[in-house]
Amino acid sequence: AQKVTQAQTEISVVEKEDVTLDCVYETRDTTYYLFWYKQPPSGELVFLIRRNSFDEQNEISGRYSWNFQKSTSSFNFTITASQVVDSAVYFCALSRSNDYKLSFGAGTTVTVRA
Amino acid sequence: DADVTQTPRNRITKTGKRIMLECSQTKGHDRMYWYRQDPGLGLRLIYYSFDVKDINKGEISDGYSVSRQAQAKFSLSLESAIPNQTALYFCATSDNRDRHYGYTFGSGTRLTVV
Numbered sequence: 001a002q003k004v005t006q007a008q009t010e011i012s013v014v015e016k017e018d019v020t021l022d023c024v025y026e027t028r029d030t031t032y033y034l035f036w037y038k039q040p041p042s043g044e045l046v047f048l049i050r051r052n053s054f055d056e057q058n059e060i061s062g063r064y065s066w067n068f069q070k071s072t073s074s075f076n077f078t079i080t081a082s083q084v085v086d087s088a089v090y091f092c093a094l095s096r097s098n099d100y101k102l103s104f105g106a107g108t109t110v111t112v113r114a
Numbered sequence: 115d116a117d118v119t120q121t122p123r124n125r126i127t128k129t130g131k132r133i134m135l136e137c138s139q140t141k142g143h144d145r146m147y148w149y150r151q152d153p154g155l156g157l158r159l160i161y162y163s164f165d166v167k168d169i170n171k172g173e174i175s176d177g178y179s180v181s182r183q184a185q186a187k188f189s190l191s192l193e194s195a196i197p198n199q200t201a202l203y204f205c206a207t208s209d210n211r212d213r214h215y216g217y218t219f220g221s222g223t224r225l226t227v228v
Contacts, residue, residue: 009154033216043202045219091156095216100208101147101172102217104156 002027004094006105013082014113021077021108023092029053034068034075035093035102045091051075082112117141120205120220127195127227135190135223137205143218144209146188148172148180151202151222160203163188195227 003026013019025034036048049059051068059066063080079086092105118139127133137146144165149157159172161180169180177199181189192199205220 004156006156035217043224044221045204047217050216093157101159101162102149102157102206104149104158106154106156 002029002032002094002096002103004092004103004105006090006092006108008108009106010109010111012111012113015083016081017112019079019082019086019110019112021079021090021092021110023075023077023105025073025075025092025094027094027096029096031096033095033097035095036066036075036077037091037093039089039091039107041088048077048090079110082110084112084114086110087112116221117218118205118207118220120203120223122223123221124224125226127225129196129227131195133192133195133225135192135203135205135225137188137190137220139186139188139205139207139218141207141209141218142185143207144185145207146182147206147208148178148188148190149204149206150174151204157204160190192225192227195225197227200225200227 005024032053034051038046038048056068065078067076089107089109091107093102095102121136147162148160150160151157158174160178161172163169163182166182179191203223206217208217
């Protein structure tokens with residue numbers, strides 16, 4: 001069985017602070033994919049990143065960065081210099097392949113105050 | 115037009131009523147999914163279909179049924195709606211040939227059972 005744990009339920013920061021969202025996963029598959037999605041107040045799911053289990057390189061995209069560590073089964077997400085528009089619910093998800101069913105974490109609500 | 119269209123976007127229904135949520139896609143993907151989102155629980159899989167003749171139960175299928183009318187259409191039915199089925203419902207598609215994202219989500223259907 002696959003499981004994704006996002007231990008932080010809510011995080012509140014002041015604009016320009018950095019915020020890190022934790023994601024810990026469990027799987028018996030040797031090949032798997034990890035995802036992060038953003039859900040703004042409007043409700044839609046916005047894809048942020050996909051990482052496969054063979055690629056442990058960290059990734060940076062603008063103010064977003066991801067730290068994938070297989071040794072600790074973690075795939076953490078950092079927003080640098082947060083902005084009010086970053087306020088959203090963020091989900092970490094896991095799948096055994098690129099097109100198999102996704103297992104989601106419970107989500108972390110990020111609130112960025114001006 | 116959106117790649118994955120869910121109708122209706124919002125619906126209020128009474129306890130005991132039968133209701134159908136519809137999902138259609140223009141992605142040409144074979145795999146389709148229905149997820150339910152509840153606050154603090156993330157997204158949980160209700161049903162999924164890998165092709166027109168394939169239907170599988172997810173982790174929370176009780177009280178729901180689905181129909182895959184065509185490759186492009188996947189409907190979710192609540193035979194007798196109850197208040198604890200009040201949630202945000204997402205339809206999604208996936209295809210391993212989609213190397214960029216893999217998954218595409220609809221905008222969601224917000225269902226309230228009173």
